[in-house]
Amino acid sequence: MSPSSLDELIESLRCLPGVGPKSAQRMAYHLLQRNQKGAARLAGALSHALAVLQHCSRCNTFSEEEICQRCANPHRDASLLCVVEMPADLAMIEQTQAYGGLYYVLMGRLSPLDGIGPRELKLDKLMARATDGVVSEVVLATNFTNEGEATAHLVSELLHARGIKVSRLSRGVPVGGELEHTDSGTIAQALIERRAV
Amino acid sequence: MSPSSLDELIESLRCLPGVGPKSAQRMAYHLLQRNQKGAARLAGALSHALAVLQHCSRCNTFSEEEICQRCANPHRDASLLCVVEMPADLAMIEQTQAYGGLYYVLMGRLSPLDGIGPRELKLDKLMARATDGVVSEVVLATNFTNEGEATAHLVSELLHARGIKVSRLSRGVPVGGELEHTDSGTIAQALIERRAV
Numbered sequence A, B: 001m002s003p004s005s006l007d008e009l010i011e012s013l014r015c016l017p018g019v020g021p022k023s024a025q026r027m028a029y030h031l032l033q034r035n036q037k038g039a040a041r042l043a044g045a046l047s048h049a050l051a052v053l054q055h056c057s058r059c060n061t062f063s064e065e066e067i068c069q070r071c072a073n074p075h076r077d078a079s080l081l082c083v084v085e086m087p088a089d090l091a092m093i094e095q096t097q098a099y100g101g102l103y104y105v106l107m108g109r110l111s112p113l114d115g116i117g118p119r120e121l122k123l124d125k126l127m128a129r130a131t132d133g134v135v136s137e138v139v140l141a142t143n144f145t146n147e148g149e150a151t152a153h154l155v156s157e158l159l160h161a162r163g164i165k166v167s168r169l170s171r172g173v174p175v176g177g178e179l180e181h182t183d184s185g186t187i188a189q190a191l192i193e194r195r196a197v
Helices: A004-013 A021-034 A036-052 A087-096 A123-130 A146-161 A184-192 B004-013 B021-034 B036-052 B087-096 B123-130 B146-161 B184-192
Strands: A077-084 A101-105 A137-140 A165-168 B077-084 B101-105 B137-140 B165-168
Touching: A004 A021, A004 B036, A021 A036, A021 B036, A021 B087, A036 B004, A036 B021, A036 B036, A077 A087, A077 A123, A087 A101, A087 A184, A087 B021, A101 A123, A123 A146, A137 A146, A146 A165, B004 B021, B021 B036, B077 B087, B077 B123, B087 B101, B087 B184, B101 B123, B123 B146, B137 B146, B146 B165
Parallel strands: A077 A101, A077 A137, A137 A165, B077 B101, B077 B137, B137 B165
Antiparallel strands: none
């Protein structure tokens, strides 16, 4: 009996991670009743982001330009390439101010249960990036979870086969933990103590 | 260093209730990376709902028409008017199939700490609706929380002053509980045992 546009809004909100039917209903009422401005802003931000955001052709993170500002910065050390799972991990490493090289963002991790294998991660794009002749060392900074470790293992094997020097963040990061929830000091230590693999 | 359209999307997502900075970031990445279709659908649903949804001029709930289908239904008992806080409460009462009257949805409750008083609830709109000459009894079905009880108390006083018969759901609903999380059987019992106040 509720209007179809309300039902559609509630159903659409369920595409957000961790939002079930009750939360979606609460969110819809909140937006329509208490925060119509916020709702309009969200609709606009979604449309705009979908329209203008692409993946940087060098580091694969979200960018509004073909090559993001970080990759285009001549002051960064182009011989170092740090591989992370997500943009949030990159942000955490930047915060430490202990790293001046470039990045490659996988936008995910190996996760067979979710159907994410080497092909879905587009590892050949990373291989092409790492073998550009300028990169002399790849620092693997995927998470220290099972999936992150498996990803690091596969990437290191692929890079070794191409004669690239590979290192891994040291075990300063707690085993089983995620970069996003680690303090800057620990991440800085792990960068300094990175080991060849 | 992240693109402004991404920052804007993350910031916009924070207008959703219960969503902090980390959740908003996770949601934004998820939408852009794994569910662009869902994101586009959400943007569309938000814009559409904002454009077409209004408040029914009779019961105040969300509706695409000036008078919602329920209020326009001649088979419902127009002498009974049930007052609820939110559309979700209305849906719970409908589910019991123990009520055949009409509704008035407050779209909130008295909540002095949130700055919601009688004026913000537009109780004069409810008074006008209840004194249309057809309504013979108003059933108060606000939640049995402190705020819901206070709302029921104020509404019953206002209605008594206008000579309207008022009843309250019986205490079958657990004290301190909310309708949305109560089983249909309990709500049905509370409807049957409603008492004059």
